[in-house]
Amino acid sequence: MEKKLWWKLLCVPILMYVIIVGLSIPLSPGITSMTQYTANTGQTFTTRVTTYNTFHTKAKEVKARLRKDSSLIIAGQNVKVLDDNNIEVTFTIPAFMPSSREQERFSLDVDNDFDGYGTLPGKFIIKQNNIDSLKGAQVWKNTNFGDLNQRGRNFPFRGLLFETIRNTFFHVPLWFGMLFLFIGATWNSFMYLRTQNPARDRKAEVLTMVGLLFGMLGIITGMIWAKSTWGTYWTWKEIKLNMTAIALLIYFAYFVLRNAFDDLEKRARIAAVYNVFAFVAALILINVIPRMTDSSLHPGNGGNPAFGSDDMDNTLRMVFYPAIIGWTLLGFWISTIYYRVLNIEEKILEN
Amino acid sequence: MYFCYMNTFQEIWFLFRKELTLEFRQKYAISGILLYVFSTIFVVYTSTFDAGPKQWNILFWIIVLFASVNTAAKSFVQESGTRQLYYYTLVNPVAIIISKMLYNTLLLLVLNFLAYGVFSLVLGSPVRDLQLFFIAIFLASLGFSITFTFISAISSKADNSASLMAILGFPIVIPILMELVKVSQNAMPGSFDSSINEDIMILLAIDLMLGGAALMLFPFLWRD
Numbered sequence: 001m002e003k004k005l006w007w008k009l010l011c012v013p014i015l016m017y018v019i020i021v022g023l024s025i026p027l028s029p030g031i032t033s034m035t036q037y038t039a040n041t042g043q044t045f046t047t048r049v050t051t052y053n054t055f056h057t058k059a060k061e062v063k064a065r066l067r068k069d070s071s072l073i074i075a076g077q078n079v080k081v082l083d084d085n086n087i088e089v090t091f092t093i094p095a096f097m098p099s100s101r102e103q104e105r106f107s108l109d110v111d112n113d114f115d116g117y118g119t120l121p122g123k124f125i126i127k128q129n130n131i132d133s134l135k136g137a138q139v140w141k142n143t144n145f146g147d148l149n150q151r152g153r154n155f156p157f158r159g160l161l162f163e164t165i166r167n168t169f170f171h172v173p174l175w176f177g178m179l180f181l182f183i184g185a186t187w188n189s190f191m192y193l194r195t196q197n198p199a200r201d202r203k204a205e206v207l208t209m210v211g212l213l214f215g216m217l218g219i220i221t222g223m224i225w226a227k228s229t230w231g232t233y234w235t236w237k238e239i240k241l242n243m244t245a246i247a248l249l250i251y252f253a254y255f256v257l258r259n260a261f262d263d264l265e266k267r268a269r270i271a272a273v274y275n276v277f278a279f280v281a282a283l284i285l286i287n288v289i290p291r292m293t294d295s296s297l298h299p300g301n302g303g304n305p306a307f308g309s310d311d312m313d314n315t316l317r318m319v320f321y322p323a324i325i326g327w328t329l330l331g332f333w334i335s336t337i338y339y340r341v342l343n344i345e346e347k348i349l350e351n
Numbered sequence: 352m353y354f355c356y357m358n359t360f361q362e363i364w365f366l367f368r369k370e371l372t373l374e375f376r377q378k379y380a381i382s383g384i385l386l387y388v389f390s391t392i393f394v395v396y397t398s399t400f401d402a403g404p405k406q407w408n409i410l411f412w413i414i415v416l417f418a419s420v421n422t423a424a425k426s427f428v429q430e431s432g433t434r435q436l437y438y439y440t441l442v443n444p445v446a447i448i449i450s451k452m453l454y455n456t457l458l459l460l461v462l463n464f465l466a467y468g469v470f471s472l473v474l475g476s477p478v479r480d481l482q483l484f485f486i487a488i489f490l491a492s493l494g495f496s497i498t499f500t501f502i503s504a505i506s507s508k509a510d511n512s513a514s515l516m517a518i519l520g521f522p523i524v525i526p527i528l529m530e531l532v533k534v535s536q537n538a539m540p541g542s543f544d545s546s547i548n549e550d551i552m553i554l555l556a557i558d559l560m561l562g563g564a565a566l567m568l569f570p571f572l573w574r575d
Contacts, residue, residue, distance in 0.1 A: 193571045249522040260509040280564040281523040
């Protein structure tokens, strides 16, 4: 008994870890907006910067800087802390830039010793009135900013995503879980065709049912996520959304097909044949078509169906990989329970 | 007796000829489908629909899709169950499915070219690259034939096979249809995609994957 139970016992602490850690680790400090996004060379201006998840009043020193990569750095002066999430800072842009382009994109860093640093990448534009890169190289002086303060253990702050980045531990692993469940179902259907053992058919049925459940949960979590980031629950511009919906239709049809037969042996055999065929078709829909189409709003588009490597960091991975294992184990656990329910129902019918 | 001395290729050839003979004798499938195609195109024409290349393309493939479903749906219900049982005792099941797929491919090919002819006669043809468009038609015939022949083999086992055919077939054929629209769109003026050869290869790969799965599974399906 214990031998059979170990993976179910493993599933509970993993999922508890995923939910507790995934929801309680804070986001790293971030910058949500500033009052001014453009400036000309030679200009001195004061801007108000709104940050997220910061405690400026608790910090000894708050610093801000504009930088282009790490080559051009302008430190802000007279940083005035308005409250925990708002500061006012003055920048003086030199009269010439060592660049021959009309405008350059700068990133804004806000740094304090309590939270660590936050970045607004590439949003700030400095325009050049007189383009003279040689003079720029003479005039421009990088301010000495010192090292940035370290951050604690945080999930990355991404504009647009904000706190919804935690959905990574639900939305994405549910799709992984669905895929593993469908693989299990296909294997059982295949084994049914070879052995004609009715238990195999029942296993395939319950695994498909739970896989379908996971797929629907994946779509629902995705829709909620889409509403907060893309502004709509459903969009035709998003190929993955529509392809997975069709893949789920294929599996809905599996149950329609099952109900079309009264003869149990015939039902099991034809459902098994269809299930293997459906898996091939669903694989094409989920894994082939989205990879070759550009019309996707998902991150890591054009190759990777989920997150690109830029979007993940080690803290996310620390929760994301256990989440995949946890949700998959939960899926198989649910299907063993459902399998036993079906067996008991059959026994009741027989008596 | 005659069948006993044949290998699989001869069986396929013989069954293929049998399908053709049956068709020529009854002229049931081809005339019915032609009527369907003509009337659908006429409906589109009378609606005074102003079709740009994009709409033309989509309409063409939708009509072809429904014509293909209707054609392939008859694959396994045309002949009586007892006669099919007789075939199964004589020949390799793989030969049966391959011969049906080949026959359906040929039928759909004829049908699609006719549909294209009528379409361009009535609505005009915006196709710029005929070669590419004919490749798309050929791959469409192959893909639809493979998918719908196999699905009709499954749905013919049930009582209400016509509705099952649509429920099971349409979701599965969508990836093929999407690729077809993409490839044939490239044969129209105003769109050019340099990676179109890749799309053709992917379409072919989808056809072959579904075909391979169908051939592997059919021997489990025919027994009753």
